[in-house]
Amino acid sequence: xxxxxxxxxxxxxxxxxxxxxxxxxxxxxxxxxxxxxxxxxxxxxxxxxxxxxxxxxxxxxxxxxxxxxxxxxxxxxxxxxxxxxxxxxxxxxxxxxxxxxxxxxxxxxxxxxxxxxxxxxxxxxxxxxxxxxxxxxxxxxxxxxxxxxxxxxxxxxxxxxxxxxxxxxxxxxxxxxxxxxxxxxxxxxxxxxxxxxxxxxxxxxxxxxxxxxxxxxxxxxxxxxxxxxxxxxxxxxxxxxxxxxxxxxxxxxxxxxxxxxxx
Amino acid sequence: xxxxxxxxxxxxxxxxxxxxxxxxxxxxxxxxxxxxxxxxxxxxxxxxxxxxxxxxxxxxxxxxxxxxxxxxxxxxxxxxxxxxxxxxxxxxxxxxxxxxxxxxxxxxxxxxxxxxxxxxxxxxxxxxxxxxxxxxxxxxxxxxxxxxxxxxxxxxxxxxxxxxxxxxxxxxxxxxxxxxxxxxxxxxxxxxxxxxxxxxxxxxxxxxxxxxxxxxxxxxxxxxxxxxxxxxxxxxxxxxxxxxxxxxxxxxxxxxxxxxxxxxxxxxxxxxxxxxxxxxxxxxxxxxxxxxxxxxxxxxxxxxxxxxxxxx
Numbered sequence: 146x147x148x149x150x151x152x153x154x155x156x157x158x159x160x161x162x163x164x165x166x167x168x169x170x171x172x173x174x175x176x177x178x179x180x181x182x183x184x185x186x187x188x189x190x191x192x193x194x195x196x197x198x199x200x201x202x203x204x205x206x207x208x209x210x211x212x213x214x215x216x217x218x219x220x221x222x223x224x225x226x227x228x229x230x231x232x233x234x235x236x237x238x239x240x241x242x243x244x245x246x247x248x249x250x251x252x253x254x255x256x257x258x259x260x261x262x263x264x265x266x267x268x269x270x271x272x273x274x275x276x277x278x279x280x281x282x283x284x285x286x287x288x289x290x291x292x293x294x295x296x297x298x299x300x301x302x303x304x305x306x307x308x309x310x311x312x313x314x315x316x317x318x319x320x321x322x323x324x325x326x327x328x329x330x331x332x333x334x335x336x337x338x339x340x341x342x343x344x345x346x347x348x349x350x351x352x353x354x355x356x357x358x359x360x361x362x363x364x365x366x367x368x369x370x371x372x373x374x375x376x377x378x379x380x381x382x383x384x385x386x387x388x389x390x391x392x393x394x395x396x397x398x399x400x401x402x403x404x405x406x407x408x
Numbered sequence: 409x410x411x412x413x414x415x416x417x418x419x420x421x422x423x424x425x426x427x428x429x430x431x432x433x434x435x436x437x438x439x440x441x442x443x444x445x446x447x448x449x450x451x452x453x454x455x456x457x458x459x460x461x462x463x464x465x466x467x468x469x470x471x472x473x474x475x476x477x478x479x480x481x482x483x484x485x486x487x488x489x490x491x492x493x494x495x496x497x498x499x500x501x502x503x504x505x506x507x508x509x510x511x512x513x514x515x516x517x518x519x520x521x522x523x524x525x526x527x528x529x530x531x532x533x534x535x536x537x538x539x540x541x542x543x544x545x546x547x548x549x550x551x552x553x554x555x556x557x558x559x560x561x562x563x564x565x566x567x568x569x570x571x572x573x574x575x576x577x578x579x580x581x582x583x584x585x586x587x588x589x590x591x592x593x594x595x596x597x598x599x600x601x602x603x604x605x606x607x608x609x610x611x612x613x614x615x616x617x618x619x620x621x622x623x624x625x626x627x628x629x630x631x632x633x634x635x636x637x638x639x640x641x642x643x644x645x646x647x648x649x650x651x652x653x654x655x656x657x658x659x660x661x662x663x664x665x666x667x668x669x670x671x672x673x674x675x676x677x678x679x680x681x682x683x684x685x686x687x688x689x690x691x692x693x694x695x696x697x698x699x700x701x702x703x704x705x706x707x708x709x710x711x712x713x714x715x716x717x718x719x720x
Contacts, residue, residue, distance in 0.1 A: 177650050178669055181539040188540050199651050255507070256516040281650065282536055285519040286500075287507035290478050294511035299580030300478050302504045305644070314584065318500070318645065319476065320420070320598070322588040326581050338644055338651055370548040371516045374530055376540050385681075387699035389688075391706035397682060397698045398714035405680045405697070407601070407659045408625065408718060 165217035165330075168266055169208040170276040170288065171201045171236055173229040177281065186375040197232045200277025203336040205236050206343040207307055208275040214309035217272075218242040222265060224258065226250030230359050238346035238354035245360045252373055255287045257366030262288065263295035265362070273313075274333045278303045289335035298331045305339025409528070410438035410549060411492030415485060415509075416445040416456060417502060419598075423455045426497050428561030433554045434495045435461045435562075436524040437531075442466060443568070444489050446473045446481065450572040460566035467572045472579055476501055480577030482508035488573045491549060498553040500597060510551035517551045518544060522558050522677070537650050537673030557600075557658055557679055593619070596648055599628035601659045602675075604648055606632040608664020608685065608704065612641035617708050618663060624715050630655070632665045649674035663704050667692025684708070 175181065176194040183189060197205075208219045220243040221236045223229045233244035247261055266274055274293075279286035286302070293300035305323070306316035312329040316339070328334070346354075388396060401408045412434035417424040423445065434441045443465045445453040453467035468488045472480040486509060494509055496502040498520045510517035522541075523532035531552060535542040589595070596602050603618045603625070615629060622629045630653075631646040648655055650673040660678035665671060667683070667690055675681070676695055683696035686703045693699040700707050 175536065177537075177673075181536045183540065188536065254516040255510065255518075256514060259511055260514075283519070284535065284537065284654065285507075285517070286503050287510070287517045287519060290504050290507040291511040291517070294479070294482060294508040298479075300504075300508070301581060302478065303500060316587075318595070318597070319586065322586055324475070324583055325585040325587065327584050328581050332581075338647075340644070369516075371518060371544050371546055371550065374543040374545050376535070376542045379534070379538065379541050379676075382695060382697075385693070385695075385697040385699055387688075387693055387696070387701065389701050391700070391702035391710055393700050393702070394684075394707045394711035395714040397700055398711055398718055400698055401659065401680070401682070402718050405659070407680060408715065 165211060165215045165273060166269070166271045167208050167211055167217055167219045168269060168271040168274045169201075169204050169219060169221050169236070169241070170262065170274065171205065171221050171223050171232050172198045172277070172280045173223065173225055173232045174198045174280055174282040183376060183378055186377065188376045195228065195231070197235060198277050198280045198282070200279060200281075200336060200338070202343045203338055203341045204275040204277050205239060205241065206341055207334065207336050209240050209344065210307070211273065211275075211309055220245060220269065220271070222247065222262070224249055224262065224364070233359050234354045234357065235346070237357045238350035239344055240350065243360065244357060245362065247364045248361050249364050249366070252369070253366050254369040254371035255285070255291060257369055259288060259291040259295055261364040261366050263292045266292060267296060272330045276333065276335050278335045278337045286335065289333045293333035296331070298333055299328060300333040300335070301326055301328055302335040303337045304334055305337050307334070411440045411442070411490060412438040413489045413492050413494045414441060414443045415494065415496045415502070415505070416443055417497040417499065418446065422452055425561065426556050427456065428459055428564070429556065429559040430495050430497060430554055431459055431461050431562040432559040433521070433524060433552070434493070437493050437495065437528045437552065442490055444468050444485060446470075446485060448473050450570065453570045453572075457568050457570055458564040458566055459562050459568070460564065461562045462566060462568045465568045465570045467570050468575050469572055470575045470577065472577045475583040477579050477581050478504055478508045480579040481505055482512050483577030484575040485509060486512050487575045493546075493549050494551040496551065496553045498555045503553050506551045506553045513549070515549050515551065517553070518546070519553045521552055521554045534677065538676050539673070555656055555677070557656060593622060594626070594628040596628045596630040596646065596655050597653050600657050601625045601627035602630045602648070602655060602657050603627050603661040603663065604630035604632065604665060605635055605663050606665030607634040607638055608666070609635065612639040615642065617704070621661075621708065621712050621715065624712065624719060632668070632671050634668070662692050662696070663708070665692055666690045667695060684711075
């Protein structure tokens with residue numbers, strides 16, 4: 146079934162109804178190369194360099210490309226304490242129009258997090274939300290699809306390519322290959338790296354971002370039903386067997402059969 | 409104790425063996441496990457009838473399950489699932505579904521669980537790319553996704569009736585085209601054995617030596633970020649690591665990979681790790697169960713012929 150109606154770009158510009166209100170969710174996390182330390186039974190981030198979560202960079206790029214293609218505004222939203230403003234300024238320098246921080250410094254379970262984000266998206270009147278496929282700290286990937294469900298929107302996750310035509314056309318890995326999926330707005334799109342090349346900020350952007358105001362909003366999440374009991378280092382792996390010389394490959398193959406029972 | 413619901417994991421239109429592991433996890437979290445099988449054709453649910461520790465099987469039958477669409481899958485599965493703790497696999501697709509199902513019920517989701525306390529109240533997942541483990545307590549129902557190769561599979565000595573329930577959901581996205589992978593080889597996210605190459609492979613053409621071994625083992629071929637960034641011929645879809653895929657296969661063979669923290673983040677939870685590297689001080693050896701200090705040019709042919717002998 147193909148009911149695509151071809152519409153020329155000039156006509157779309159004339160009509161002027163394709164201006165899109167775009168949100169992108171960004172999160173501050175420890176830099177990928179940082180060492181994680183534990184104090185007591187909690188991760189101690191006090192001496193860790195923080196940065197934007199890697200996949201969020203692809204979300205920001207896709208949001209900016211969407212604006213480049215259709216016109217509109219891009220608003221970056223984060224949730225965190227004032228330390229997270231740095232991430233917002235960083236994406237402002239890339240060309241994001243508005244920066245918003247939901248002020249909350251502490252743990253929220255996924256229900257609380259999604260509920261405050263969904264309510265912000267809803268009141269902002271957005272047409273589309275971009276986010277990273279998962280945040281580098283939790284690795285969960287729950288926020289995008291969870292917000293979409295709360296808003297009653299469709300969601301596509303882990304996309305590796307996107308085209309801004311007839312709604313959106315995205316590519317997402319599926320069993321045995323890649324699925325090319327058409328998506329109508331409103332939608333939540335979670336982004337993987339794929340072939341996306343992210344833009345860099347220039348001096349002008351950085352100067353503008355310095356002066357930009359972060360819009361700070363207070364939030365009140367529902368009571369948590371998931372609480373953190375402890376955070377610990379993973380148990381050290383027992384020392385493995387190390388062999389010198391290529392001939393030991395035969396020994397290793399045998400061990401994979403006799404000791405590991407894998408082959 | 410909460411009732412539990414397991415959403416069966418599917419692979420190539422059939423119930424995947426990891427479903428047995430999910431049942432074990434569910435019975436640690438609660439009791440009275442209902443297994444829900446998303447399907448077009450309810451016959452596939454019969455394969456689950458022998459899984460032990462299942463009280464009831466629901467074949468959730470709907471056309472929406474032809475292609476993955478998160479919204480309609482969540483709606484159709486929610487409609488047939490009783491209340492309780494829902495358990496899914498932690499595959500990419502099932503984590504996505506888990507998040508939507510939880511949001512639909514306004515409950516929380518706990519992803520990538522690798523340990524459940526004996527009393528079923530404390531769940532542990534890797535955080536910070538596996539650099540730490542986080543344990544949480546639930547005070548109400550939740551959706552829990554469980555990593556593969558962690559819980560021992562429930563055996564197949566049971567017998568449960570399959571109840572077929574028609575269900576539906578509002579499909580919100582449209583699959584335009586499936587682009588099949590050119591090669592028959594598995595993707596790293598689907599494979600139980602992975603052999604990966606790094607920049608130490610010298611040039612992308614040398615990945616053919618990894619493919620040769622992969623074909624013997626039924627393995628997927630992966631790559632480090634350094635390899636993906638250096639060579640256009642090595643696509644990002646092969647990348648294992650923090651900005652690539654997180655994998656936990658039974659066996660991970662790292663060839664010419666030094667073991668940067670970026671790479672370790674994506675594979676350190678593999679059950680067995682073999683490292684082949686000419687640099688005896690490469691960090692990868694600290695994580696390897698079996699390390700071979702040698703050039704890949706010398707070691708791979710011997711590994712390959714030894715595997716051939718063993719596999720017959």
